[in-house]
Amino acid sequence: LVQLEDIVGKFDVNKAKALGVPMGPMFGKLQRGQVVTLQDGTVVQQKDVCGDSTPGPMVLVVDCPTECHLAELRRLTPLAL
Secondary structure, three states: OEEOOOEOOOEOHHHHHHOOOOOOHHHHHHHOOOOEEOOOOOEEOHHHHEOOOEOOOEEOOOOOOOHHHHHHHHHHOOOOO
16 A cells, blocks of 8 residues: 655645745746745745645555456455455
């Protein structure tokens, strides 16, 4: 069972502008998770300009020797397979 990375919240242009981030390449850097430093020395991080993150999906990998085994697993396990 593996939990994938969290899904980053939506980039909020208004939050970025309010913090003094100029439109352009710095917006892209923040969206990619990079930290930017403004001309006045202010450090802005992705968490400062994005909405709440959503927990990443969970993935289950099962090694079944045959399709018959998979059918039995589906019958016995209360998972959405």
